[in-house]
Each structure stands twice: as structure tokens, then as C-alpha cells.
Amino acid sequence: MPEYQKFEHDVLVVGAGGAGLRAAIEASAGGVTVGLVCKSLLGKAHTVMAEGGIAAALGTVNSADNWKVHFADTMRGGQYVNNWRMAELHAKEAPTCVRELEAWGAVFDRTREGDILQRNFGGHRYPRLAHVGDRTGLEMIRTLQDHGIHQGIDVHMECTVLSLLKDGDRVVGAFGYDRQRGGFLLFEAKAIVLATGGVGRSYKITSNSWEYTGDGHALAYNAGADLMDMEFVQFHPTGMIWPPSVAGILVTEGVRGEGGVLRNSKSRRFMFDDIPEAYRHQTADNEEEGWRYCQGDKQARRPPELLTRDHVARCIVREIKEGRGSPHGGVFLDISWIKEKIPNAPEHIKKKLPSMYHQFKQLADVDITTTAMEVGPTMHYIMGGIRVHPETQMSTVTGLFAAGECGCGLHGANRLGGNSLSDLLVFGKRAGKFAAAFAKEHSAGTINTDQVDSIARSALEPFERGTRSTDAQGPYQIQHELQVKMQELVGIVRTEPEMLKALEEIGKFQKRMRSVAVQGNREYNSGWHTALDLPNLLTVSEAITRSALERRESRGGHFREDYPNKDKAFGEFNIIARRGPGGEMKVVRQNIPPLPAELKQIIEEQQK
Amino acid sequence: MTSATFSIWRGAAGEGKFFKYTTEISEGMVVLDAVHKIQAEQANDMAVRWNCKAGKCGSCSAEINGIPRLMCMTRLNQLPLERPVTIEPMRSFPSIRDLVTDVSWNFRVKKQIKKFKPRPPDVADGSWRMQQEDVDRVQEFRKCIECFLCQDVCHVLREHHKHEEFIGPRFFVYVAALEMHPLDTENRVEELAKAKGIGYCNITKCCTKVCPESITITDNAIIPLKERVVDEFYDPIKRLFRAIRGQ
Ligand code: SF4
Ligand code: SF4
Ligand code: FES
Numbered sequence: 001m002p003e004y005q006k007f008e009h010d011v012l013v014v015g016a017g018g019a020g021l022r023a024a025i026e027a028s029a030g031g032v033t034v035g036l037v038c039k040s041l042l043g044k045a046h047t048v049m050a051e052g053g054i055a056a057a058l059g060t061v062n063s064a065d066n067w068k069v070h071f072a073d074t075m076r077g078g079q080y081v082n083n084w085r086m087a088e089l090h091a092k093e094a095p096t097c098v099r100e101l102e103a104w105g106a107v108f109d110r111t112r113e114g115d116i117l118q119r120n121f122g123g124h125r126y127p128r129l130a131h132v133g134d135r136t137g138l139e140m141i142r143t144l145q146d147h148g149i150h151q152g153i154d155v156h157m158e159c160t161v162l163s164l165l166k167d168g169d170r171v172v173g174a175f176g177y178d179r180q181r182g183g184f185l186l187f188e189a190k191a192i193v194l195a196t197g198g199v200g201r202s203y204k205i206t207s208n209s210w211e212y213t214g215d216g217h218a219l220a221y222n223a224g225a226d227l228m229d230m231e232f233v234q235f236h237p238t239g240m241i242w243p244p245s246v247a248g249i250l251v252t253e254g255v256r257g258e259g260g261v262l263r264n265s266k267s268r269r270f271m272f273d274d275i276p277e278a279y280r281h282q283t284a285d286n287e288e289e290g291w292r293y294c295q296g297d298k299q300a301r302r303p304p305e306l307l308t309r310d311h312v313a314r315c316i317v318r319e320i321k322e323g324r325g326s327p328h329g330g331v332f333l334d335i336s337w338i339k340e341k342i343p344n345a346p347e348h349i350k351k352k353l354p355s356m357y358h359q360f361k362q363l364a365d366v367d368i369t370t371t372a373m374e375v376g377p378t379m380h381y382i383m384g385g386i387r388v389h390p391e392t393q394m395s396t397v398t399g400l401f402a403a404g405e406c407g408c409g410l411h412g413a414n415r416l417g418g419n420s421l422s423d424l425l426v427f428g429k430r431a432g433k434f435a436a437a438f439a440k441e442h443s444a445g446t447i448n449t450d451q452v453d454s455i456a457r458s459a460l461e462p463f464e465r466g467t468r469s470t471d472a473q474g475p476y477q478i479q480h481e482l483q484v485k486m487q488e489l490v491g492i493v494r495t496e497p498e499m500l501k502a503l504e505e506i507g508k509f510q511k512r513m514r515s516v517a518v519q520g521n522r523e524y525n526s527g528w529h530t531a532l533d534l535p536n537l538l539t540v541s542e543a544i545t546r547s548a549l550e551r552r553e554s555r556g557g558h559f560r561e562d563y564p565n566k567d568k569a570f571g572e573f574n575i576i577a578r579r580g581p582g583g584e585m586k587v588v589r590q591n592i593p594p595l596p597a598e599l600k601q602i603i604e605e606q607q608k
Numbered sequence: 609m610t611s612a613t614f615s616i617w618r619g620a621a622g623e624g625k626f627f628k629y630t631t632e633i634s635e636g637m638v639v640l641d642a643v644h645k646i647q648a649e650q651a652n653d654m655a656v657r658w659n660c661k662a663g664k665c666g667s668c669s670a671e672i673n674g675i676p677r678l679m680c681m682t683r684l685n686q687l688p689l690e691r692p693v694t695i696e697p698m699r700s701f702p703s704i705r706d707l708v709t710d711v712s713w714n715f716r717v718k719k720q721i722k723k724f725k726p727r728p729p730d731v732a733d734g735s736w737r738m739q740q741e742d743v744d745r746v747q748e749f750r751k752c753i754e755c756f757l758c759q760d761v762c763h764v765l766r767e768h769h770k771h772e773e774f775i776g777p778r779f780f781v782y783v784a785a786l787e788m789h790p791l792d793t794e795n796r797v798e799e800l801a802k803a804k805g806i807g808y809c810n811i812t813k814c815c816t817k818v819c820p821e822s823i824t825i826t827d828n829a830i831i832p833l834k835e836r837v838v839d840e841f842y843d844p845i846k847r848l849f850r851a852i853r854g855q
Contacts, residue, residue, distance in 0.1 A: 041657075042715065043754055044665040099735055105724035105789065107743050107750055114737030132747065138664065139750060149715075150723045157712075180704050209659040243636020249662045359662060362681050364636065476648040520653025523620060524705045527652030 002456035004175070004184035009035035009154065010439040012174060012189035013432070014161050015216065017045030018137075018421060019404025020195030021144035022097075022428030023435065027193070028151045030436025035154045035187060037176065039196075039211045042157055043145045046197055046209055047424065050137025051252035051355065052121055053129025054101075054425070055418030056094035060115040062298060065126040067091040071599070072606035074419060076278065077123040077308055078383070078412020079556045080571055081229070084595050085390035086409040090419070090426050097425035098130050104147040106139050108132055120257045120294065122306040123416040125282065125606075127296070134254050134355045140421055159185060161215065162532065163455045164192065164223040165447055170398040171223060172445030175455050179529065182522025184456050188447060190439035193393075193401040193431045194220060194386060195424075199540040201533075203379035203491070204483040207239055207250040213533040214540030216406035220386045221539055225395040227577045228408050228590070229384035230540070231548035232557040234415055235492050237312035239378025242328040246363045248378040251333060251356060253417045255373075256305040258352050259294040260335035261287075262316070263372070264324035270331075271304035274315055279307055291341060310414045310557045313377040317492055320376065330376035336369055345369065377492060381420065382540075383411040383557060384547070387576065393431035399438060403431035413556020462531040465517035473516045475531035482509050482537060490545050495561045502545045510538055543577040546587045550575050612689045614642055617696035618654065620705045627651075628692060633684055639695065640668055640679035643707070655706035663820060666755030670707050671696045676757040676818045698760040711756055717775050721783060722799070726791040738790045749785035749829060751821040752778065758815035758825060764808045774805035777815035777825045784829035787836070801837045806830070 011027040013020045016038035024036045038045065059065040071091035075082055098116065102108065108130050109117040118127040132139040149155075158179035165173035174187045196216030200208020221227055238251040256262075264270050275283050283304050284290040290303025305312065316331050326332055335353070339345035346369035350357050353368070360366040360373060385408035386395050393401045402408075404424045411419060462475070482505075489502035513534050518527040553567035554560050573589040580586040595603075612633045615626045629646045640658055647654045659665040661680045668679040673687065673694055687693055701709035730736045758777040764770050775783075783800060786792050800806045809830055816825045823829070 040659055040665075040667065041711070044659045044667050046659070048665050048753070049660055049662070099733075102736065103726055103729075103734075105726075105786070105792075107738075107746050107789065109747075110738055110740040110743065114739050115735070132750070135664070135751065138753065142750065142752075146718070146723065149719050157715075180708075180710075209661065209665075211659065244634065245637045245641040246661070355664070362663070362683070363638070474648075474652065476652065480648075518652060521620075521705075524655035524708050525653045526647060526655065 002184055002453065002460065004186045004452070004456065006186045006188070007035060007154070007156070008188045008444070009033050010189065011035070011191050011193065011432070011435045012037065012187050013193045013195060014174065014219070015039070015045070015195035015197060015404070015406070016042055016155070017047040017195065017197055017404065018140055018144060018424030019428035019431070020045075020193070021141065021148050022425050023193045023195055023403055023432035024153045025144065025148050025151055026429045026432030027436040028153050030433060030440070032436045032439045033154075035156060035189070037156045037159050037161060037187070039160050039215070040158060042155055043141055045141060046212060047137045047141040047421070049207065049250065050140070050421055051134040051250065052254045052257070053119055053131030053136045053418050054094070054098055054140065054421040055121070055124060055128050055416065056098045056130060056422055057091060057128060058095045058098060058116060058118060058130065060111055061118045061127040065128060068602045069125050069606060070094070070128065072603050073124050074410070074416060075412070075603055077414050077416040079414060079566070080412065081555065081574060081592060082412030083390050083409030084599055086427070088599060089390065090410050090422060093426045094422040097422065097429065101140065101143050101425070104143050106143040108139070119254065120302065120306065121417045122253055122256070122312070123308045124418065129418040134252050134353050136421065156185070160529070160532070161219060162459055164219050164400065165451060166223060167445030167447070170445055171400040173447050175452055177459065180524055182525065182528070186447070186452060188444060190442050190444055191399050191401065191435040193403060193435045194406055195402070195404045195428060195431070196406045198405040199382050199537070200379050201479070202483065202486050202537050202541045202544070204487040205239065205248040206379040207236060207248055208379070214536045215533070216402065217385060217543070218536035218539040220395055220397065220400060220402065221543070221577070221579060223397050223400060224579060225397045225400060226387040227384065227543050228387040228574050229412070229547070230382070230543040230577055231551050231575060232383035232413050233379065233544060234309055234381040234383060234557045235313045235377040236380035237309055237316055237377055238333055238375040240364065241330040241376040242364060242374050249359070249363070250378065250380065251373060251375050252353070255333060255335050255353060255356060256303070257294065258335060258349070259291060259338045260305070260333055261303070261337065262305050262312075263332045263334060264319045265326060266324055270319050270324070271307065271312065271315060275304050275307065276311060283307065308414055309417065310559070313492060314559060316377055326374045328374050330374040332372040333375045334372035336371060381405060381415055383413065383415055384408050391430065392434035393427055394434065394438070399442070401431040401435045403427040413558060459532060462516050462518040462528060465515060466519045473512050475516050475518060475527055475534060478509055478512055478516060478534060479530055479537065482541060486541050490541075490548060493559055493561050494548055496549065499545050499549050503542070506538060506542050506545065513538065542585055546585055547575045547577055550587050550589070612642065612684065613692040614646065615692040615694045616643070616646070616654070616707070618706045620703065622703045624703070626694065637684045638680055639672055639682045639684065639693070642684065643679060643695065655704070655708045657708050664753060666753035669698055669755045669757050669760065671698060671760070676760045678755060678757070678820050681820060698756065700760045700762070700766045701756070713771055714754070714756055714759065714778065717779055718782065721775070721779060721786070722794050722796050724786055724789065724792055725794040727793050736791055742790045745828065746785050746789050748823055749781045751823060752781055753821055754778065755820060757818045757820065761814045761818045763812065763814070770805060770808055774808045777830065779804070780806065780809070780833055781823060781825055781829045784833055787833065797836050797840045800833060801841045806834055806837060809834070
């Protein structure tokens with residue numbers, strides 16, 4: 001029988017990015033014992049990569065901003081399939097959450113009056129992103145980390161959860177392993193918060209790190225929870241494309257917020273050529289006005305480069321497809337041109353976008369103060385995730401909560417930049433609060449040790465096959481092939497035949513996965529870890545594909561070449577993927593509850 | 609395609625040796641890419657820590673040709689490739705396996721530093737006002753990605769193993785960020801002199817040289833802290849004052 005170490009916590013938080021840390025802090029404040037599992041070292045989660053800022057209607061730069069405008073912007077960005085209650089709570093609570101960070105030591109950039117400075121961002125009507133240069137994510141995670149370590153939270157670094165354990169309908173624990181020693185861990189908990197982030201590693205070109213293999217999504221799904229909106233995948237329009245080894249790394253939207261423009265090989269600002277109707281009255285129709293907007297002119301309308309991410313990404317794909325791309329198959333993003341407008345532009349750029357300056361200088365030998373960058377879309381974020389109650393963040397499985405990217409509802413069909421960091425704070429906090437309350441009301445459940453043994457045994461199987469029989473499969477190879485297929489068949493532009501093909505391929509990968517083999521010891525064995533991540537990647541890839549097949553229209557991050565238009569009928573429901581009785585994946589439609597009159601009115605007022 | 613040879617230290621718990629791997633390289637590759645390629649093709653179980661691959665998370669620290677650097681930010685075209693590129697784990701920390709070291713000491717040290725304690729809010733809504741020029745310096749320190757390369761290079765830790773008495777450059781930067789934070793009201797000067805061992809630093813500036821975030825660790829953080837220690841802690845009048853106040 002495999003051995004394991006045992007831990008008991010009232011609340012177990014899985015994932016230690018912004019949402020997980022925020023949840024752990026709040027749960028701990030609720031007076032319960034808290035365990036925090038991080039797949040990497042503390043403070044290294046993907047939140048550090050967030051550049052632009054935290055969206056919150058503080059109104060420090062433009063006092064016309066308030067929660068209603070933020071709410072309406074979020075709903076419009078999400079094309080109205082968002083969970084409106086979450087969008088409302090988010091818009092109302094984000095400002096407090098940002099102020100809270102300041103109280104814990106965060107140092108945001110300042111306005112002239114000494115308040116928190118806010119910047120413009122795609123899809124946000126007013127300057128709304130509290131930020132620190134272009135390293136806001138680092139500031140946020142470090143603040144939460146440095147505050148969190150004094151709250152009596154037990155941190156389990158470099159540990160991964162393999163499976164949730166249930167007692168009847170309720171989640172009562174989790175089983176996993178620690179990376180450094182390769183030993184198994186059993187966590188008993190009265191409530192569990194999943195905050196594991198995204199699924200970027202199912203695609204070839206992604207801004208996500210190795211950790212983002214859809215762990216939380218798959219854990220919840222396997223425990224019987226609903227996944228929702230999985231077809232809505234966000235491709236960030238501007239990722240690096242050259243050199244190949246850095247392809248996918250993000251180029252912050254902040255570049256465009258500071259005046260950066262997109263051009264094709266003919267030097268044309270092609271974003272002016274296709275401005276969607278819904279945004280026309282808020283979008284500049286000439287270059288001069290766009291520039292004034294970036295300079296803070298409140299009368300000016302935003303440049304079309306700051307339209308929503310899904311739209312910008314598709315315009316870029318169109319330019320490339322129609323032969324107007326850059327030499328390495330992207331388009332040009334130019335910030336250096338602002339030297340025509342302001343004195344000492346190079347210093348200004350370095351001050352405003354220091355990480356971007358260094359990233360290009362060091363990784364691509366490009367000086368962005370003199371030369372245009374080459375960029376193209378990169379898989380960045382999944383709007384879909386674990387279906388949760390909008391107030392408590394509890395999933396459809398009792399005692400199981402979710403927050404952050406692995407949760408779902410706030411962003412609808414497309415997330416606005418900056419709404420992710422605020423999502424982590426608002427709903428991380430809520431998840432922590434309600435998980436603590438749940439833990440206080442319930443006693444510990446019973447762990448089924450037979451189940452634990454069988455999970456442990458199957459986790460070790462890849463070693464047993466490690467002698468490389470003829471059909472043994474290397475984990476990296478399968479992962480890589482899956483990424484290529486998903487990119488090719490379920491990417492930015494989708495069609496039914498391609499997605500059916502993808503399902504067939506996923507089926508083949510599932511078979512191959514069963515003969516995956518690894519060698520070596522259990523300590524820090526990346527090959528083994530990659531093998532253990534594979535089932536999760538396959539589950540989320542299947543959920544994305546099946547949900548995308550079901551949505552026969554185009555909306556937000558989901559674009560179907562065979563159904564290129566938005567269809568009102570499809571705006572009435574969300575798509576849910578859930579495990580059927582025989583273990584097969586089922587896809588069902590779930591009606592969106594009607595919008596209350598007062599929220600409807602807010603949306604209508606803001607459309608004017 | 610050209611190829612290059614890498615001499616990578618492999619082993620566990622301090623016992624190990626260099627293994628040579630030759631792999632194909634292409635334009636723009638960084639050391640971490642080469643390590644990944646070797647891992648995927650020749651050594652599936654090779655241990656290496658990384659996350660962002662963009663110099664932002666500080667996970668992939670190692671010693672490349674003897675110099676502490678981030679593997680993801682070291683381009684192959686900046687290295688001489690006629691001879692094998694040596695890659696070894698940070699030497700100031702216990703080895704776990706291959707390129708991965710046990711950096712948990714750093715997390716323990718941080719926990720022992722007194723946390724941020726803000727003054728009461730300036731405005732009735734619970735917020736504060738600070739001018740940009742008053743936070744510039746603190747923002748420089750807060751760029752730290754906790755790669756611990758400065759800890760790796762500092763001789764007080766690397767050669768003299770003063771881990772129990774000396775917190776190292778990373779945490780001087782951390783303390784400086786707290787001490788110079790316009791809102792902070794805590795005083796960490798006494799512990800800096802006593803438990804944190806700032807006196808061991810003899811301003812060699814090696815830490816500043818390796819910092820991938822170009823934080824001027826020595827000039828902007830350590831020297832001002834040393835001055836505070838001298839002013840406040842060794843100043844006889846202030847000492848008398850402390851004695852009277854019972855601190
Ligand atoms: S300057 Fe001080 S802290 Fe930095 S490496 Fe030298 S002795 Fe260590
Ligand atoms: S101060 Fe610089 S070298 Fe030291 S840990 Fe921070 S980023 Fe790394
Ligand atoms: S992988 Fe994040 S700094 Fe190198």
C-alpha cells in the first residue's frame with residue numbers, strides 16, 4: 001500500500017495565485033485553520049505575469065466613473081452571457097479590494113493629488129486600472145504573500161492535488177503529491193477552495209506557464225461539478241512571435257494604452273477599418289483623436305486598438321491571413337512613433353513600460369523606443385470554468401468552492417483586461433469567507449481509504465511502464481501533440497469539421513495516455529509530473545471542444561467560421577459540461593436568469 | 609541548425625556530477641530552452657524549476673558558466689558556444705536535485721521580519737495620499753522577483769554560511785522597502801543591527817551586479833539602512849532615550 005503524509009485543515013485552498021492567496025487570507029480571518037497548496041513556490045504563480053492593472057471604479061482620474069459604468073462595461077465586453085450578479089458584485093466590491101491592498105503595503109502609481117493612479121484599458125470607458133508600471137501582478141501577489149505569511153496559514157509549497165475526495169455528495173479532502181520528494185499527501189478538509197488558474201497549456205502558443213493544465217477544472221469535473229462557458233477562450237491579441245523560443249509571451253495591452261498602434265506591412269492602422277457597431281460611438285475615427293485619448297483628454301474617444309481583445313485578435317488574424325502580416329507572421333505594434341508627439345519619448349516609454357522594454361531588449365534584441373515590435377495572438381485566458389453560486393462561490397458540489405480563472409461567470413464571452421486581477425480579489429475574498437463559514441457549520445467527513453490507495457497506485461503506474469515496452473509513450477510528446485492539435489483545430493477561428501476532428505484526436509490521446517511511461521526517481525521528476533497533468537489537459541480540451549461545437553454562433557472569444565454571426569437565441573443560455581453516469585462528457589444548455597429591471601436600466605443608460 | 613553542448617550538474621542532496629548533453633539550437637534560444645529541449649528529448653526526469661519564462665517570477669535561477677543568472681533571460685548568443693556551457697544549481701542553498709535547490713530558508717527569514725504597519729488613513733474613506741516622488745524608491749525595491757541570485761552570490765552566505773545571523777541582500781531590500789514606505793510606522797532598526805546582521809555586509813556590491821531587476825541593492829537599500837542603524841542604534845543619546853522608554 002502506498003504511503004502518505006496526512007494533514008488536517010478546516011479550509012484547504014488549492015492554488016496560491018491572487019485568488020488562492022486572497023481566499024486563504026479571508027478564510028483565516030474567519031477564524032478557521034487554513035492550508036494553502038501551491039504547485040510552485042509561494043509568490044511565483046501566474047498572477048505575477050499580469051501587467052496592466054486592477055480594474056476598479058475608484059474614480060481617481062475621472063470622477064464620472066462608478067460601479068454602474070464598470071458593471072455595464074463588463075456585461076458589454078462579455079456580450080451579455082455573464083452572470084449579471086457576479087458582474088454587479090465585482091463592480092461594487094473591486095474598489096474596496098484595491099484599497100485593502102494599499103492597507104497591506106501595495107504601492108500603486110500615484111496621481112498628482114497623491115491618490116491611486118488609474119490607466120485606460122480596452123473596453124473600459126474611463127481610466128480604471130490601478131497599476132504599478134507594467135508589473136501590477138507582481139505587486140499584487142507580493143502584497144498578498146507578504147500579508148498572508150503573517151496570518152497563520154499553513155503553506156504547502158510545490159505540491160499538486162491529484163484528486164478530490166468525497167463523502168457522499170460532499171467534498172471532504174484532497175489527495176496529492178509533493179514535487180520535491182515525490183511523496184503522497186492526504187488533506188482532510190471541511191471545505192475546499194479551488195483557485196488553480198487556467199488551462200493555457202492545452203494550446204501551443206500561450207502566455208501561460210507549465211502550471212496551467214486545468215487542474216482545478218478537471219478536479220471539479222471529476223468530483224461531479226459543472227463546468228460552464230468552456231468554449232470562451234481568450235486569445236490575447238498581442239503576444240511575442242519572434243524569436244520562436246519566446247513565442248506566446250505577453251505584450252501588455254498597456255503598450256496600446258500608452259499610445260502604441262497596430263500596423264500591417266503596408267503601414268496601415270488597420271484597426272480603423274473594422275469598428276463594431278456597439279463601440280462606434282465610443283471609438284475615435286481618426287488618429288489624432290486616438291492619441292489625445294491616450295494623453296488623458298477626457299473629450300477624446302479611445303483609439304480602435306483598445307477595442308475588446310477578441311475583436312483585436314481577429315483583426316490581426318485577418319491581416320496575417322490576407323498577406324499583410326509582418327516578416328515573422330504577425331503584425332507591427334509600434335510605440336516608438338510617439339517621439340513625433342512628445343519630447344524625450346524613449347525615457348517616457350522606459351518609465352511607463354519598463355518590463356516591456358527589457359523583455360524585448362533581452363529576448364528579441366529589439367529596442368521598442370526606436371523599433372516596432374512584431375506581435376500576434378496568444379492563448380491567454382479561459383472565461384469558462386467551474387460553475388459557482390454568484391455570492392458564495394460554491395460549486396454545484398457541496399463544500400467545493402472556486403475562485404479566479406478556474407471559476408466562471410463574471411466575464412461571459414470575453415474578459416476585459418484588468419477585470420482578472422479584480423476578479424481574483426473580489427471572488428477570492430468571497431470564496432474564502434463562505435468556505436470558512438461552511439467549515440464552521442460542518443464537521444469533518446469520512447475519508448475513503450480504498451479510494452486513496454487506488455489514486456496513489458494509478459499515479460505510480462507510469463513508473464511501472466517505465467521500462468519502455470514497445471508501445472510506451474513519453475509524456476512530453478503527447479502533451480506537445482495535443483497542444484498542436486488544439487491550436488490547429490479549436491483555435492481562434494473554429495469550424496464544425498475541425499472540431500469533430502479534434503474530438504477524434506482527443507480520443508486517441510486518451511488511449512495513448514494510458515500507456516504513458518516515465519523513468520527515474522520520484523523526487524522532482526518533471527517527466528512524471530507532466531504525465532500526471534495529462535489527464536487534466538485532456539479533460540479541459542474535450543470540454544472546450546464539445547462546448548464550442550454546441551455554440552453554433554460567434555460571440556466574444558468564440559468565433560465560428562461556419563456561424564460567423566451572433567445569434568440572439570444563443571444569448572439566452574450558457575453551455576455546461578458535466579460528467580455523465582457512464583463517465584462520458586455531457587453537454588447541456590442552462591438558461592440565463594432574466595436581468596433585473598434596475599440592472600437592465602443601467603445597461604441601457606450606459607449605451608447612450 | 610547548429611548544435612551546442614551543455615554540461616549540466618545532476619545529482620541529489622549535494623552528491624552529483626556534470627553530464628554533457630549536445631542538442632540543436634536555433635535563433636533566439638535562451639539557456640532555459642536548451643535545458644527544456646534536453647529534458648524533453650534526452651533526460652525526461654531532469655529537475656529544473658521555472659514558471660514564467662520571461663524574467664518575472666524568479667524561479668529559474670542557476671549558475672551559468674559560474675555566474676548566477678536567470679536561465680530564461682540568458683540568450684545563447686551571449687555565451688561562448690565553442691566550449692560546453694556549464695549549468696549548475698545555486699551553490700548557497702542545499703541541493704534538492706539537479707538544478708533545483710532548497711530555498712526555503714528565504715521564506716523562513718522573511719516571516720521573521722516585522723510586517724508592514726501603516727499609519728491611520730489620511731482620508732475619511734480609509735485611504736491614504738502619497739506623492740509619486742515619495743514612493744519611487746520603494747517601488748524600485750518592490751520590483752524584486754525573489755530570484756535569490758543576490759543571496760547566492762553574497763560571500764557572507766556563500767562562503768561564511770552565516771544563514772542564522774545574516775538575512776542577506778534580498779531581505780535588506782525587503783526591509784528597506786518597508787522602512788522607506790511612506791505609510792509604515794514600524795521600526796526595524798534594532799533587529800537589523802542585532803538579529804539581521806547588517807554589519808556583516810562589507811559593501812562588495814556583488815549582489816547589485818547580479819540582480820536581474822537592476823535594483824541598486826547596495827547603494828539604495830543597504831547603505832541607507834546601515835546609516836539608520838548607526839544614527840539610531842549606536843547614537844548614545846537615542847540609546848539613552850530607548851532605555852528610558854523601556855525599549
Ligand atoms: S554588498 Fe553586502 S550584501 Fe551585497 S554581496 Fe556584498 S556583502 Fe553581500
Ligand atoms: S534583489 Fe534582485 S537579485 Fe535579489 S532576489 Fe530580488 S530580484 Fe533577485
Ligand atoms: S522562469 Fe520566471 S524568471 Fe525565469
